[in-house]
Amino acid sequence: MADITWELFDKQVAACSRCDLCRGIRHKVPGQGDREAPLMLIGEGPGQTEDEQGLAFVGAAGQLLTRMLAAIGLPREKVYICNVVKCRPPGNRAPTPEEMEACMLHLRMQTYLIRPKVILLLGATAARATLGPDVRITRIRGQWFERKGVWMLPTYHPSALLRDESKKPQAWEDMKRLRAKLEELQLYPAEEEKEQGEERKSL
């Protein structure tokens, strides 16, 4: 892995046709944000807005995610955000296990390059891709998993929160767990937390 670079990653994703998801897309969505960030967020795959813009989490779910991060004092530009698959699954369906496996090459490369200390897993697909194919998000959300020195926290995908508002209190608890871990590891300063109360109301 010594020769892996961001340039190689960008070229590899741009040229990739390892699965059929690349057929009919407008843009690949490799991910974006602070490439030196200690916190990495992994979602499922691009939706329509992301496919149109070539950017991860820029639709309604992405806007909610931005507010969730702000609620724990994290500006979005200070984290790195990507998805398990880099091409939009048709009709926003979940990627198949074969498609996930095909795209894991890119996600592994990203993780190697970023070397995050903490990863927030957004939804079942991200949890399955990293923690194992049989995990259920409803059972494991809110629990910390440590893998090779990296702390991983599964929580609901913001899209699930938009579909089912009753999940928001649990998601907020998970965000507070994330904030506490970042403080424990001394990864981000906590000076922006004073806005938490107001931000939470707007989630």
Ligand code: SF4
């Ligand atoms: S989803 Fe991933 S593996 Fe499939 S074509 Fe797109 S970049 Fe390649």
